[in-house]
Amino acid sequence: MTDFDHAAIDEILASRVRLAIVAFLAGANTADFVAVRDATKTTDGNASIHLRKLEDAGYVEMQKRFVARRPQTLYSLTGRGRRALLDYVAHLEALLPPAGGGEPSQPEEGP
Amino acid sequence: MIEDQAREDIALIRRVIEDGAAYATAGSPDMLVWGIAVAIGYLGTYACIRGWSPVTPGPLWAACLGLPWLFSLRRVATGLAGRKVRARGPMAQALAMLWFGCGIFLTILVIAAMATGEARNGWCNAVVAGVIGIGFFTSASLTRLLWLRWVAIAWWLGEVALFALRHRAEALPLAAALMLLLLAGPGYALMSRRSRRAEG
Numbered sequence: 535m536t537d538f539d540h541a542a543i544d545e546i547l548a549s550r551v552r553l554a555i556v557a558f559l560a561g562a563n564t565a566d567f568v569a570v571r572d573a574t575k576t577t578d579g580n581a582s583i584h585l586r587k588l589e590d591a592g593y594v595e596m597q598k599r600f601v602a603r604r605p606q607t608l609y610s611l612t613g614r615g616r617r618a619l620l621d622y623v624a625h626l627e628a629l630l631p632p633a634g635g636g637e638p639s640q641p642e643e644g645p
Numbered sequence: 646m647i648e649d650q651a652r653e654d655i656a657l658i659r660r661v662i663e664d665g666a667a668y669a670t671a672g673s674p675d676m677l678v679w680g681i682a683v684a685i686g687y688l689g690t691y692a693c694i695r696g697w698s699p700v701t702p703g704p705l706w707a708a709c710l711g712l713p714w715l716f717s718l719r720r721v722a723t724g725l726a727g728r729k730v731r732a733r734g735p736m737a738q739a740l741a742m743l744w745f746g747c748g749i750f751l752t753i754l755v756i757a758a759m760a761t762g763e764a765r766n767g768w769c770n771a772v773v774a775g776v777i778g779i780g781f782f783t784s785a786s787l788t789r790l791l792w793l794r795w796v797a798i799a800w801w802l803g804e805v806a807l808f809a810l811r812h813r814a815e816a817l818p819l820a821a822a823l824m825l826l827l828l829a830g831p832g833y834a835l836m837s838r839r840s841r842r843a844e845g
Binding site: 550553554557558559560561562563564565569573574619623626627629630631 | 647648651652654655657658661662663664665666667668669
């Protein structure tokens, strides 16, 4: 048994679709809705629901504009979302045993 | 079990971040701008050789290399002006530095060839084509846009043709056509990818 702390896991990023959206936006900086949907291999409705949850959590911000008279919805990762992703990755890495073997390291306390 | 899940999640995050970086980088207008500018340089030089244009190659190439460089260095200018520059992901940074390095190498080569009179021998046009081919071949792998490999192969075929024609003025319009078809063209295609996605 590892000392797995469920409370330390970000519930927003516990969903794989939301995690993928945040990771995609971390690489892309800004992306339109279709690119996010395609990258996460999900449906329009599912992508909308998860993006809304990420917006509500302050991880993602939305901007609407027109390109060639067609509406385009752009999403970008906020500073809060980027920090949440980094924290999440740090937490995951802490669950893994060190490269030389042995017990998983304990996640560090946040500030 | 938790360790396996953690490994899977970390692998997913890395892969999707790379996908995002590839998406972001593959829409830059720089290729379009450089392709058109260098094609104008080649066509202007050909027109000068044929006596159709009074503009000499020196000032022409100063403009055709200088202006796209100003465009490509806009991020640096934005940073120097104290305005916020959007951070790049590692993949986007790798691609930007690949093409930045190619641009520096080719600019030095062209200036040196013109300064020493070697440009008249025509071989540097073939080198330019070969280096751009390397840029596309590497970009195809980094962005996972495999059709860019065909662009690289076309550049290398162009390199052979330019080398074969190195002592003839007809190499110049051929080089211009390559710039328009194989640099500006892919640049436009990559830019319009985003618009097509937006139209969905």
